[in-house]
Amino acid sequence: MSNRYYSSLTKKYIMALMGLFLFTFLVVHLSINLLLVFDPTRVLFNEAAHFMGTNPFIQIFQWVLFAGFAIHIFYGVVLQIQNWIARGKGYKRKALSEESIFSKYMIYTGIVIFIFLVIHLGNFFVLKMQGRVPEFEHTANAGMEDMGLLVVNLFKNGGYVIFYVILLLIMGFHLDHAFQSAFQSIGWNHRKYTPFIKGLGHFLAIVLTAGFIIIPVIIYYR
Amino acid sequence: MDLKLKIWRQASRDAKGKFVDYEVHNISSDASFLEMMDLLNEDLVEKGEEPVAFDHDCREGICGMCSLFINGRPHGPDSAITTCQLHMRKFKDGETIVIEPWRAKPFPVIKDLIVDRSAFDELIQAGGYISVSTGGVPDANAIPVSREKAELAMDAAACIGCGACVAACKNASAMLFVSAKVSQFALLPQGKIEAKERVQKMVAKMDDLGFGNCTNTYACEAECPKEISVTNIARMNREFFVAKIS
Ligand code: HEM
Ligand code: SF4
Ligand code: FES
Numbered sequence: 129m130s131n132r133y134y135s136s137l138t139k140k141y142i143m144a145l146m147g148l149f150l151f152t153f154l155v156v157h158l159s160i161n162l163l164l165v166f167d168p169t170r171v172l173f174n175e176a177a178h179f180m181g182t183n184p185f186i187q188i189f190q191w192v193l194f195a196g197f198a199i200h201i202f203y204g205v206v207l208q209i210q211n212w213i214a215r216g217k218g219y220k221r222k223a224l225s226e227e228s229i230f231s232k233y234m235i236y237t238g239i240v241i242f243i244f245l246v247i248h249l250g251n252f253f254v255l256k257m258q259g260r261v262p263e264f265e266h267t268a269n270a271g272m273e274d275m276g277l278l279v280v281n282l283f284k285n286g287g288y289v290i291f292y293v294i295l296l297l298i299m300g301f302h303l304d305h306a307f308q309s310a311f312q313s314i315g316w317n318h319r320k321y322t323p324f325i326k327g328l329g330h331f332l333a334i335v336l337t338a339g340f341i342i343i344p345v346i347i348y349y350r
Numbered sequence: 351m352d353l354k355l356k357i358w359r360q361a362s363r364d365a366k367g368k369f370v371d372y373e374v375h376n377i378s379s380d381a382s383f384l385e386m387m388d389l390l391n392e393d394l395v396e397k398g399e400e401p402v403a404f405d406h407d408c409r410e411g412i413c414g415m416c417s418l419f420i421n422g423r424p425h426g427p428d429s430a431i432t433t434c435q436l437h438m439r440k441f442k443d444g445e446t447i448v449i450e451p452w453r454a455k456p457f458p459v460i461k462d463l464i465v466d467r468s469a470f471d472e473l474i475q476a477g478g479y480i481s482v483s484t485g486g487v488p489d490a491n492a493i494p495v496s497r498e499k500a501e502l503a504m505d506a507a508a509c510i511g512c513g514a515c516v517a518a519c520k521n522a523s524a525m526l527f528v529s530a531k532v533s534q535f536a537l538l539p540q541g542k543i544e545a546k547e548r549v550q551k552m553v554a555k556m557d558d559l560g561f562g563n564c565t566n567t568y569a570c571e572a573e574c575p576k577e578i579s580v581t582n583i584a585r586m587n588r589e590f591f592v593a594k595i596s
Contacts, residue, residue: 133425135553136563137590207563211521214562216455220356220369221448224422225518226571234565309566315588317581 135342139203144310146200151307151332153193158339161279165346174264177275181256201242208235230305237302244295249280283347288325292344300337307332351377351438354446359403360459363466367459369448383426383436384409384416401461409434410537414510415515419450419464421422424514424573433511434576452513454522456559469559470511470527475546475556476530480540499537506533508576515570515578521562526570528552529586530553530578536589546593 134142160180163173180186209244216278230237255261264274282288307329311317360367374390381389384406389436407415416433418533420426426436431537441447450460456469494502506529517527534550535541541548571580 135550136557137553137587137588138594140563140587141591207565209560211523211565213520214455214560215520216451216522217453219419219422219450219453220358221419221422221450223518223520223569225424226572227520227569228568231565231567241387305566310582311586312566312584313564315584315586315591 136207139207139228143200143203143207144313146196147201147310149196150200151261151303153196154303154336155332158336161343164276164279165343169266169350170264170280171266171275172326173279174266174272174274178272181273181275197245201238202312204235204238222258228305230301231309234302234305237298241302242294250324252278270313279343280347283344286348287349289344296337296340299340302335303336304330304333351379351441352447353377353386353441353444356446356448357463357579358450358459359402359462361461363458363460365384367462377438379437379439381438382434383418383420383438384434387552394571397522403460403464405464407411412510413511417452417465417513417516419452421448424452424517425575429572430508430575430577433465434508439473439582441493442584444464452517452574454513454516454561456522456524456561457513467511467513469515469561470524471526473524473552473555474531474558477544477551479544480535481483481543483539488588493539495538503534503537506530506537506578506582509534509595510577512575514573514575516561518569518573519562519564520567520569521565523564523570524556524559524561525564525586526578526580527581529582532586533582536585545589546596549586553586 160173160176164170165177167173252275256273256275261273261275262277264277265273283292308322310324311322311325314321351375355372355373355374355453356369359370370582372390372435374386374392374393377386377389384404387402394401397470404557407413409416411432411434413431414432416425418425418433420433420436425431427440428436445516449463451457451463452465452467454465457465457467460466509527509530511527513527516524517520535548536545566580566583568580569579
């Protein structure tokens with residue numbers, strides 16, 4: 129936990145870069161998931177899932193992604209603990225300084241994302257690893273798993289839909305602060321471009337959150 | 351104005367402190383906050399009690415000595431001013447004002463509302479200086495500096511080292527202070543000589559002293575009496591990266 133190996137700034141650099149990397153993952157993930165909405169026959173989604181599940185490059189990349197999460201979470205927790213220690217005895221009067229709201233709750237929204245991640249992997253990834261996904265009956269492409277059916281079955285359960293929607297909203301709060309913060313952390317603050325980065329951050333947070341949310345909602349009501 | 355005060359009292363560095371309630375009466379709304387504190391202290395001395403210890407010096411917003419966390423904000427409820435520039439008209443008659451010292455591990459309380467800010471001196475010693483050759487005085491205009499750079503350096507150099515940024519930050523981070531110092535030098539030709547070592551040494555010192563890490567919350571900028579911009583923090587992050595990889 130000491131700063132002997134990596135300074136505070138180096139840790140922030142690593143965290144920010146991993147965070148931005150996770151953003152690209154979310155964009156890809158959402159694009160694939162939306163296929164389920166646009167194609168109720170599940171053919172496109174299942175083909176995409178099949179590709180992601182079998183392509184050797186993606187298989188390797190999957191571990192890079194896990195490492196990205198692990199590093200981001202590890203430094204997030206380490207930095208946060210240092211930050212709590214740095215205050216020492218706190219104030220009696222609640223601090224009233226003007227500040228970015230979501231930045232105050234990054235560790236909490238982060239922990240929620242982590243819990244969500246575990247449950248989410250349990251819902252889909254683990255079943256797939258255990259080979260417990262039913263076979264897709266639709267295409268000629270024999271042996272393809274029906275990942276889409278798994279998703280549809282899950283989201284026919286209203287409780288799960290509500291759970292996903294709430295957790296996705298909390299993820300949105302994390303993302304909203306995260307994007308522009310990462311650019312500031314890697315030293316990219318510029319009179320001309322920073323307003324654009326901030327705008328893009330809000331845009332991405334809203335689009336990613338709304339995008340992921342409409343999937344369970346649409347499936348539930350379909 | 352009549353006011354109720356809730357003030358942190360702590361006899362010494364190691365003593366266990368507590369909040370004590372006071373009342374002050376007939377305070378002019380034109381009085382400064384520190385004048386109000388003076389009146390309270392005169393009252394206490396008259397009653398034979400120990401006056402409240404607080405830091406101050408110039409009382410005109412330039413030295414950075416005054417501090418105080420007033421009603422949840424460093425330097426009180428006004429923006430871009432120091433506590434010595436705060437006026438009582440910013441408060442309501444009969445209001446309760448909570449007055450606390452800066453709270454940060456590297457700023458231990460010495461007495462009552464006074465904290466030890468020598469951690470900032472250590473940071474300056476770690477790198478906040480430039481090399482100057484001995485000999486004749488060089489012509490100040492001999493080194494060309496672009497107007498934009500000069501302005502940015504002057505803005506950064508406006509930091510008075512008060513520590514409000516640390517006090518306001520939810521992580522007790524000193525990034526705004528350190529980045530102001532790094533920037534004021536890094537922007538000018540005279541500061542380039544030690545630029546790479548400076549940023550690394552100051553960041554290492556900042557970590558060692560136990561200040562927190564930046565989460566880009568920007569409470570520092572909102573509370574800084576000299577309106578130091580967080581763009582300085584980005585500049586420091588940039589300087590640090592370049593220094594590390596080269
Ligand atoms: C979808 C996944 C995630 C994405 C895209 C993401 C993205 C980001 C980004 C870009 C930042 C800003 C980094 C910086 O300013 O240096 C950040 C900050 C943070 N993240 Fe995440 N994150 C994700 C998941 C998590 C998880 C699972 C945790 C678990 C604890 C977490 C904890 C944190 C914390 C504590 C911060 C604030 C730390 C700081 O600013 O120093 N994040 N996140
Ligand atoms: S950056 Fe602002 S708040 Fe921080 S020490 Fe300097 S003047 Fe005070
Ligand atoms: S006493 Fe000098 S700045 Fe307030």
